[in-house]
Amino acid sequence: MNRLFLPMGFVSLMLLVAACSQPVRQQEGSDYKLMTVERTDRTLTTSYTAVISGRQSVEIRPQVSGTITEICVSEGAKVIKGQTLFVIDQVPYLSALQTALANVKSAEAAVATARLTAESKEELFQEHVVSDFDRQTAQNSLLEAEATLAQAKAEEVNARNNLSYTVIKSPVNGVASMSSYRVGALVNSSITTPLLTVSDDEEIFVYFSMTEQQILSLVRQYGTMDKALAEMPEVELRLSDGLMYAHKGKIDAISGTTDTETGAITLRAVFPNPERMLRNGSTATIVFPYVKNGVFVIPQEATFEIQDRVYVYKVNGEGKAESAQVTVFPLNDGKEYIVERGLEQGETIVAEGAGLIQENTQVANSLQEKQ
Structure with a gap:
């Protein structure tokens, strides 16, 4: 049998030409992860740096x-x-009180004498023995003596108060x-x-701040500021050691003013403190829950942004991607978005890699087939 031997280079060249002459098979759009949006309930939490203060913190001076x-x-x-x-040296204040008491007795005696004189002058005036000037002078002396007595009594009260202040309670x-x-x-x-500070810590006040936009969002959610304050969920407290405090607190006050420098608004939460674990002046972290009912929750990978606007790709009936703008809740957990507007129940979107897809990309054979 005659065999035809061809050079290896020629064989390789022929194989390459044959491969190039075959049409390339385009893979259908089946490698994209899709999801059908459904309403659900979700609770998001966010953290705020907080300062702990006793219900009453009194500086003793x-x-x-x-x-x-x-x-x-x-x-x-x-x-x-x-x-x-504390007790402060009482000796000089006891002495001042004794002096004040003596002055009161002296003033009382002067009043008694002036009253007798005034009464005597009045009788003599009625008998036309003394002039009206003498009578009036005696009455004025009585008024002066009474004023001196009132002043002495006031000094006595002041001396007693000063003495009482030496015992600090x-x-x-x-x-x-x-x-x-x-x-x-x-x-x-x-x-x-101050000598020391006494903190009433049966209940603890925890102060933290939110941005004005966050407060406005809460007001819109509940309708009014009063309703927002009344219906706010309970908050938790993460202590400086990273562990959660055993008791939950309630926000009971929102500042009526906004800090002009930071744009922040201060809130106050009240926590019970039966174990006396929380101390005045400590720092902690408030964990605030946002409860959203009947909302659409989508992965952040399903979105892309253009000029601070968030978009998703919806899948149309032909299985192609069509971009659509959505409005998301300002807070998120870093993995998901809560969509407030822009989606409808039952719509299908691209769940991953939205930033790598172009408009009208074939992402499914057909919407019906994927569903």
Whole structure:
């Protein structure tokens, strides 16, 4: 048998020509992930940096000058309203009270004498023994003595108050802070640093801020500011160690003004504090839930943006992609969007890679086939 031997280069060239002469088979658009949008309920959470404050945080300062002679509270201890915290040297204030009491007695004696004189002058005037001038002078002396008595009594009250101020008591129930003052320290009403701070922490106020746009969104959701405040969901608190606080709180106040520098609005949440775990001045994170019912939820991969506008690709009856603008809820979890406008129940969209698709791309053999 005769065999024909061809050079290897010639064989390769012939195979290449044959391959190029065969038509390329175009793959149908079946590699795109699609989804049919359905209404559902979704809760989103977002976090806000917060500052913790006691329900009442009172700075304890002296109202009189003097040397601290007693400290009657331990730092960090629980105190009750009316409990003695500090005692200031009482000796000069006791002396001032004794002087005031003596002045009152002297003034009372002067009033009694002036009254007798005035009554005597009145009788003598009626008998035409003394002139009207003498009678009027006696009455004026009585008025002057009475004024002096009133002044002496006022000084007595002031002396008693000053003496009482030497015993410094807690005006509220709470927990005492640390103090930098010790027995022997000289204090007065103008000291810069308070003796200590008493924080009423049965309930804790947690302050945080939202943007004006977020507040407006909540108002639109609920109808009015009052309804938004009344119907806001309970919030949670993430402590500085990253763990969640055991009790939920309720937002009970929204500031009536907007910070002109930051555009933020302050809110206040109230949390119970039965274990005394939360402390005045601490920091934490408010976890705020947004509850959305009957909404469309789509992956963020199903969207693309053009000039801050969000679009999706809807699939028409021929299986082709058609871009459509949608309005999404301002907050998201980084993975999904809540669509407020632009989609209808039962519509099919491209669920992934929307940013890589062009208009009228064939993404399905037909919409009916995919469904």
